[in-house]
Amino acid sequence: MRIGIVGGTGREGRGLALRWAAKGHAIVVGSRDAARAQEKARELSAELTGGVGPISGGSNEEAAGAEVVLLTVPYAAHADTLKGLRGALAGRIVIDITVPLVPPKVTQVNLPAGTSAALEAQVLLDPTTRVVATLHHVSSAHLGEPGHAIDCDVLVCSDDQDARTVAIGLIEDLGLRGLDAGVLKNAVALESLTPVLLHLNRKYKTNTGIRITGLG
Amino acid sequence: MRIGIVGGTGREGRGLALRWAAKGHAIVVGSRDAARAQEKARELSAELTGGVGPISGGSNEEAAGAEVVLLTVPYAAHADTLKGLRGALAGRIVIDITVPLVPPKVTQVNLPAGTSAALEAQVLLDPTTRVVATLHHVSSAHLGEPGHAIDCDVLVCSDDQDARTVAIGLIEDLGLRGLDAGVLKNAVALESLTPVLLHLNRKYKTNTGIRITGLG
Numbered sequence: 001m002r003i004g005i006v007g008g009t010g011r012e013g014r015g016l017a018l019r020w021a022a023k024g025h026a027i028v029v030g031s032r033d034a035a036r037a038q039e040k041a042r043e044l045s046a047e048l049t050g051g052v053g054p055i056s057g058g059s060n061e062e063a064a065g066a067e068v069v070l071l072t073v074p075y076a077a078h079a080d081t082l083k084g085l086r087g088a089l090a091g092r093i094v095i096d097i098t099v100p101l102v103p104p105k106v107t108q109v110n111l112p113a114g115t116s117a118a119l120e121a122q123v124l125l126d127p128t129t130r131v132v133a134t135l136h137h138v139s140s141a142h143l144g145e146p147g148h149a150i151d152c153d154v155l156v157c158s159d160d161q162d163a164r165t166v167a168i169g170l171i172e173d174l175g176l177r178g179l180d181a182g183v184l185k186n187a188v189a190l191e192s193l194t195p196v197l198l199h200l201n202r203k204y205k206t207n208t209g210i211r212i213t214g215l216g
Numbered sequence: 217m218r219i220g221i222v223g224g225t226g227r228e229g230r231g232l233a234l235r236w237a238a239k240g241h242a243i244v245v246g247s248r249d250a251a252r253a254q255e256k257a258r259e260l261s262a263e264l265t266g267g268v269g270p271i272s273g274g275s276n277e278e279a280a281g282a283e284v285v286l287l288t289v290p291y292a293a294h295a296d297t298l299k300g301l302r303g304a305l306a307g308r309i310v311i312d313i314t315v316p317l318v319p320p321k322v323t324q325v326n327l328p329a330g331t332s333a334a335l336e337a338q339v340l341l342d343p344t345t346r347v348v349a350t351l352h353h354v355s356s357a358h359l360g361e362p363g364h365a366i367d368c369d370v371l372v373c374s375d376d377q378d379a380r381t382v383a384i385g386l387i388e389d390l391g392l393r394g395l396d397a398g399v400l401k402n403a404v405a406l407e408s409l410t411p412v413l414l415h416l417n418r419k420y421k422t423n424t425g426i427r428i429t430g431l432g
Contacts, residue, residue, distance in 0.1 A: 109404045111331065139430075151429040155412065182415035188325045189408035195407045196371065197428075199398035206430045213367040213425040214355075214415060 003170070005065030005169040006081065007073035008155070009040045012097065012135075014115040015143035015176070017044050018069060022146065023173040028056050030063025039064075068166060070095040075102075078117055085207035090126040090160045093163045093171070097135040099194040107199035109192045119188035124158070130163035132156060133187035134171065134178070136194045139207045142173075152209030155190050167198035179212060219386070220244040220279030222290035222297065226258045228313065228351075231359035232390070233260050237269040238362065239389040244272050246279025252280075279305035284382060286311040287337070291318075294333055306342040309379045311386070314353040315410040316425045323415035325408045334403035338375070346379035348372060348392070349403035350387065350409045355423045359390075367424030371397035371406050382383060395428060 002019055005013045008029035017027045020046070029044070031037035034057070041057030048055065063069060064085045069092050069150075073081050078098050098117040102110045114120035118133035119214075125131065134156040142148045154171045156178050157165045164180055173177030181190065193210070200208045219236055221229045224245035233243045237260070247253035252274070254304070257273030264271065270283050275321065279285060280301045283310050289297050294314050298305075314333040318326045332334035334349035350372040351359075370387045373378045376390045378395055387394030397406060409426070416424045 072225040108399055109402050111327070111404065115327065150375075157412075179416060180419050181412050182419075183276065184322055186325050186408075186412050186415065188327065189405065189412045192402075192405035192408060196397050196402050200395060200428060200431075203396050203398075204431055206432070208431065209429040211429055212413075213427055214422045215416075215420055215424065216421070 001068060001170075002026045002066040003027065004030055004066030004069040006030045006060045006063050006069060006071045008084065009017040009036055010072060011140045011144045012072045014044065015140070015146055017055055018047060018146040019174045021048055021055050022050055024052050025173070026054055026066070028058060028063045028066050030058060030060040032060060035064070047141055060085060061088050066092075068093045068095065068170065070097065072097055075100045075112075075117060079120065082121055084200070086125055089129045091128045093130050093132060094121065094125065095132045095134060095167055096121045099136050099191050101165060101195065107126060107195050107202060109195050111188070116187040116191050118184055118191070122184060130158060130160040131184060132158040132167040133161050133184060133190055135165055136190050137186070137197060137210050138176065139209065141207060150176055150209065152176065153212050154178045157181040158192060159184045159185040170215070179215055217284060217386075218242045220246055220285040222246045222276045222285060222287045222301065223281050223396065224279060225252055226288060226289045227360045230260065231356075231362055232274060233271055234263060234362040235390045236386070237264055237271050240268050241389070242270055243279050244274060244282050246276040248276060248383045250275040250278070252401045271275060276301060277304050280308070282308075284309045284311065284316065284386065286313065288313055291316045291328070295336065295340060298337055302341055305345045307344045309340065309348060309382055310337065311348045311383055312337050312352060315352050315407050316380050317411065323418060324412050327404070327408070332403040332407050332429040334400055334407070338400060346374060346376040347400060348374040348379050348382055348383040349400060349406055349419030352406050353413060353426050354392065355425065357423060366392055366425065367427070369428050370392045373397040373400055373402040373406060375400045379422055
């Protein structure tokens with residue numbers, strides 16, 4: 001599958017690109033600065049010792065042309081980025097991993113005006129764009145290192161069942177267990193759990209994650 | 217410690233009373249119908265084969281006179297119950313386990329007007345009452361059976377650090393791991409995760425819970 005990563009030159013982008021490329025997906029790393037994305041793509045391709053891929057780089061608009069588009073930008077840039085890509089993202093599956101954190105109080109729940117970043121995305125984007133919210137609880141430190149085993153389940157929600165299924169498959173290609181967490185409204189729970197995990201990290205001096213128990 | 221359980225004749229009340237009494241706490245089961253609470257207390261005392269306790273019953277006002285008061289009522293009765301007990305609960309630690317579910321859509325996040333039941337409780341109650349939000353994720357089926365081992369961590373939040381510490385101690389007396397989840401605002405995350413777990417229960421036909429990973 002062709003996967004675009006908008007804002008893909010960051011820490012999350014690196015791990016996602018390497019893990020997915022190793023599974024044979026074609027990755028388009030996107031950035032506001034296309035030259036920087038191309039450089040990052042060359043760098044990641046060189047790291048991809050097992051081959052496969054390919055990983056290319058370009059503008060965020062080019063990344064938004066892929067079948068599935070993952071969005072990884074700071075919440076402060078979330079709305080503007082989506083508005084700029086509204087046309088390009090029509091008909092796409094958009095995987096939004098944004099957590100609406102408000103520095104410096106990142107260990108306290110912040111509910112944005114639209115109640116969740118993903119719900120805001122669905123309103124800002126074209127009605128034919130199917131927004132999926134997921135990957136809020138995986139530590140970027142772990143995700144960024146493709147060799148790391150990650151002790152964390154990944155909850156996936158969307159109003160579109162097919163989009164949820166596609167995203168769960170892609171989560172599994174990252175080496176993680178993806179679980180169907182229901183409608184997009186449930187992104188409120190997923191996004192707001194991240195500040196709690198950040199509080200736990202600080203309180204217990206560790207990197208926390210979550211596991212859903214009872215699934216056998 | 218003397219623990220009152222407001223709305224204590226229900227399913228959660230049974231397991232909490234038996235588990236805490238077995239650890240030597242004195243339990244006051246409260247109900248709008250004091251006679252029913254007294255009957256329930258006698259029934260639970262008879263079940264407490266290992267002795268200790270005692271478990272007594274009375275009105276919700278009597279339960280609210282204990283050092284620590286746990287509130288377990290349906291969300292529809294939450295505000296009225298708290299308004300009626302405002303005076304009795306002044307100066308107490310109130311452990312609020314309410315999830316603001318809106319039947320029949322119990323698998324979708326519902327944010328109440330005050331954004332969380334526990335935040336609403338803190339506003340409705342006297343400023344000297346310290347509200348703790350916790351126990352939203354333990355299946356009542358498991359909690360109700362005092363012999364059941366429960367594969368679930370318990371997140372605890374409050375604006376009062378001492379109240380958080382007392383609640384974590386009481387969670388441990390239930391045989392569970394209690395974790396400090398930060399300020400009361402974080403109750404939004406805790407309460408809204410319950411509909412997600414109910415969705416997972418339905419989707420995967422099981423009884424789910426959560427574990428925080430990375431704590432060693």
